[in-house]
Amino acid sequence: MEKFTTHTGRAVPLRRSNVDTDQIIPAHWLKKVTRSGFEDGLFEAWRKDEEFVLNRPERQGASVLVAGPEFGTGSSREHAVWALQNYGFQAVVSSRFADIFRGNSLKNGLLTVVLPQETVERLWELTEADPTVEITVDLEAREVRAEGVTAPFELDDNVRWRLLNGLDDISITLQNEADVSAFEATRPSFKPRTLPAA
């Protein structure tokens, strides 16, 4: 996983609630067997509208998505995270994220930041008034900063540590392999197996 410490970039205001993962990346894109190449599928249906915020010339190169509540609801597809990253987003700000999407994002180094809806509205107003305004998402300080805005955010210490160091979850778990083996030795015999005993 890529490290995340701090990021500063221009924003895209997405004034919609309940942006589900089918909107972020439609199902037909999920047939791909790679983690890359999803950028053209990001918000594919909405991008057909020239006026959609992502299509506006002033939003090109922006890297912080500021979205409405319940962002990432629906399917568990990690492709939604890859699509946002492939497109160039480094961080997503919302007042509420769906659990699976949030988990997926933090495992890939896409920082999802929860801020109060009033702060989200303030960031929308700022970037809509001046698209060149930059937003800083600072994981070390656990703070989002923009002109006139300093907003602290919460993130679990362990998750933050993994992100700051770009650590791979599997390697960490494998360090505790002895615990896994010890647990396996205690599993009851009635638990089902998918294969006949070897």
Next chain:
Amino acid sequence: MGRTLAEKVWDDHVVRRAEGEPDLLYIDLHLLHEVTSPQAFDGLRLAGRQVRRTDLTIATEDHNTPTLDIDKPIADPVSRVQLETLRKNAEEFGVRIHSLGDVEQGVVHVVGPQLGLTQPGMTVVCGDSHTSTHGAFGALAFGIGTSQVEHVLATQTLPLAPFRTMAITVEGELPEGVTAKDLILAVITKIGTGGGQGYVLEYRGSAIRSLSMEARMTICNMSIEAGARAGMIAPDRTTFDYLQGRPHAPQGADWDAAVAYWETLATDEDAVFDAEVFIDAAELTPFVTWGTNPGQGAPLGASVPNPADFEDPQERVAAENALKYMGLEAGTPLREVKVDAVFVGSCTNGRIEDLRAAAAVLEGRRIADGVRMLVVPGSVRVALQAVEEGLDKVFTAAGAEWRHAGCSMCLGMNPDQLAPGERCASTSNRNFEGRQGKGGRTHLVSPQVAAATALVGRLAAPSDLPNNVAVEA
């Protein structure tokens, strides 16, 4: 203090608990399908890792599989590559797979329970949000992303953030014609698409206890549509009776030991939930969605709501967008909404009981002119059972299409899709924009409402039909 069902199952799977770290949980069953696993297997290969427990892992093909001409090569080359990738990965890593054409093939959440692999007190994961289905057995079951799929393949564990518990208590009897689907749609509208966020839901109360396993699966299946981490129902005699004799159910002394353990899992009387919701079963009616998220629903007897009536500004905008996308006018009675297509199937309502319910409404009748109806069994086993009962003949005689097992029109990954602007009454789980095909419009309904709608050509319940047919809830 007592513990809830969810807390008991969690506690029984903690491999490692340390200050400042998430609990590391053991995973009893890992279900795989073609869409969310290829990148996980790639990760294993890159790191030189194996699948730790192939004997706790099983794969099936469902999302991409066609429901017609399954004996011919899959026409879409990208879908074909994805299915072939799963087959190659299963062979290389030694994972059991049920491919298209196999008698155990089907939608992953139908296959696990019917094989008896899903049992009470287990932890079950799959790279699919509707893994919550398996919670109907009193298992802690949840959808995971591809990074987590790789983690489970490599370690058979997952580090997991703590959860909160919510009781959804439904007391009383469901009125005639009101089903598990109506109940869960009403729950989602009540608590919202984010209402379950961070929670494991436990469905309880007399109305839940009286439901069959199929109906319980329908309810737990859609827990994710309320944003929940998982949904569960305490195992009881209904659960044990469903499991006994299935291919992977315990046998002999193991069965007795298992039942003795399963009986300890129910929430203790003095356990406290972090949140509680109460629902009076008697007040429920057939329920349908009018919008583009599963929380935008209403009783079939209601009208399309007026966005101006929503107090919350976000909800108001969402309702405006939804009506525009859905091509609906505020104030239109839902019973006047005409449909082009009807879909019966999916991991929500693709089990034998669902097909029986739809067939009971259709029997001896013809679907309305201009309506296309697809009936898609959730698995090959469900299809075989339906044929044995003659349900396939009821469907075709009514003018519906009887298809092979798969995810079909629940999501736009295989040939079964809506055309832009087409409107569908669907027994699936998501009414998101474009979910059933680009520009398609989805109304989520029960199998009974789906069948009645196909007959009338407008959203309808069996009670709306001339010579009203009596239908078991």
